[in-house]
Amino acid sequence: MKRILITGGAGFIGSHLCERLLHEGHDIICLDNYYTGSKQNIEHLIGHPYFELVRHDVTQPFFAEVDEIYNLACPASPIHYQHNPIKTIKTSVMGAINMLGLAKRVNAKILQASTSEVYGDPEVHPQHEGYWGNVNPIGPRSSYDEGKRCAESLFVNYHYQNNVRIKIARIFNTYGPRMHPNDGRVISNFVTQAIMGKDITVYGNGMQTRSFQYVDDLVEGLIRLMNTDDSFIGPVNIGNPEERQIIELAKIIIELTQSSSKIIFSSLPKDDPSQRQPNIKLAIEKLGGWHPTIGIEEGLKKTIDYFSKHKSCTK
Ligand code: NAD
Numbered sequence: 300m301k302r303i304l305i306t307g308g309a310g311f312i313g314s315h316l317c318e319r320l321l322h323e324g325h326d327i328i329c330l331d332n333y334y335t336g337s338k339q340n341i342e343h344l345i346g347h348p349y350f351e352l353v354r355h356d357v358t359q360p361f362f363a364e365v366d367e368i369y370n371l372a373c374p375a376s377p378i379h380y381q382h383n384p385i386k387t388i389k390t391s392v393m394g395a396i397n398m399l400g401l402a403k404r405v406n407a408k409i410l411q412a413s414t415s416e417v418y419g420d421p422e423v424h425p426q427h428e429g430y431w432g433n434v435n436p437i438g439p440r441s442s443y444d445e446g447k448r449c450a451e452s453l454f455v456n457y458h459y460q461n462n463v464r465i466k467i468a469r470i471f472n473t474y475g476p477r478m479h480p481n482d483g484r485v486i487s488n489f490v491t492q493a494i495m496g497k498d499i500t501v502y503g504n505g506m507q508t509r510s511f512q513y514v515d516d517l518v519e520g521l522i523r524l525m526n527t528d529d530s531f532i533g534p535v536n537i538g539n540p541e542e543r544q545i546i547e548l549a550k551i552i553i554e555l556t557q558s559s560s561k562i563i564f565s566s567l568p569k570d571d572p573s574q575r576q577p578n579i580k581l582a583i584e585k586l587g588g589w590h591p592t593i594g595i596e597e598g599l600k601k602t603i604d605y606f607s608k609h610k611s612c613t614k
């Protein structure tokens with residue numbers, strides 16, 4: 300049994316990670332300030348003898364004797380991270396400093412939830428880990444992108460300067476149950492719109508692409524990464540290379556929900572990346588043959604099912 304701290308544990312991905320690691324028999328501390336997460340996401344775990352919930356902000360130091368830290372605390376959806384961009388930068392940068400300081404002090408292994416956003420609007424396609432990216436440092440997405448890039452730099456420097464055992468995961472677009480219905484990301488938007496019979500809001504002409512990964516595949520990849528040999532620090536892409544145009548995604552969701560919703564087009568947000576697809580060769584090699592197992596239709600069905608059962612939260 301390991302003592303594991305999960306920051307951002309009450310969020311979408313964090314809640315799935317808490318659940319999985321708890322069921323594997325570990326002792327979990329779930330830390331969150333509930334900015335975008337909620338107690339509902341982890342309410343089924345509350346009361347378990349090895350599940351501890353802590354309300355805390357990672358921009359402040361935190362102390363606990365733990366063996367591993369998964370650092371997920373950070374709003375992930377553009378509308379949320381752009382709502383208070385200075386706080387977003389503080390969460391990524393000061394959060395990384397505080398959690399790396401803790402890892403150093405208690406000799407814990409620490410994993411950073413980085414992002415495909417470090418590649419910005421990529422000129423290399425698909426994106427491999429050696430690509431340095433194309434990020435606008437002063438654009439509307441910069442609080443998130445540059446915050447995460449700085450966090451990666453902090454991680455590698457704590458590793459080389461202070462021998463902290465680190466892992467960096469570059470996570471590509473992930474979806475599934477417990478996404479916040481109002482968080483503005485494309486899958487939660489389209490699914491809730493389709494269920495309610497509202498117009499499906501495609502930004503731009505819908506020709507931009509993303510590659511969508513179901514949350515269970517990501518959680519498996521993160522745990523395998525944490526368990527790799529100390530000499531492997533990443534960064535490693537964790538994503539599903541099945542690339543789709545946004546317009547195509549809208550049509551699939553309309554079909555799966557048998558919705559009467561119509562597609563409408565509105566303006567594309569500034570600096571919206573035009574394409575994104577992970578090269579996952581490194582993950583397959585280093586994470587024991589890990590590869591995504593859940594295709595878009597299967598994953599969407601599970602997600603649609605979740606949002607249909609939680610219809611009250613889509614109102
Ligand atoms: P989420 O918004 O559902 O979860 C983030 C969690 O962090 C929330 O529970 C939130 O309350 C908490 N949080 C935010 N600021 C905090 C702070 N200062 N102190 C403590 N807690 C704080 O988002 P998610 O999709 O679950 O993303 C989790 C992590 O994975 C994030 O770091 C995100 O950047 C990364 N990521 C997600 C995706 C994706 O597609 N979902 C892609 C790439 C990277």
Ligand code: UDP
Nearest residue numbers: 377483484485486488500501502507545571
């Ligand atoms: N998008 C869209 N309609 C929506 C929400 C998003 O067309 O209601 C588009 C968005 O412009 C982007 C893609 O879907 O091109 C993915 O957006 P999301 O915010 O989910 O993720 P990110 O841009 O951070 O990859």
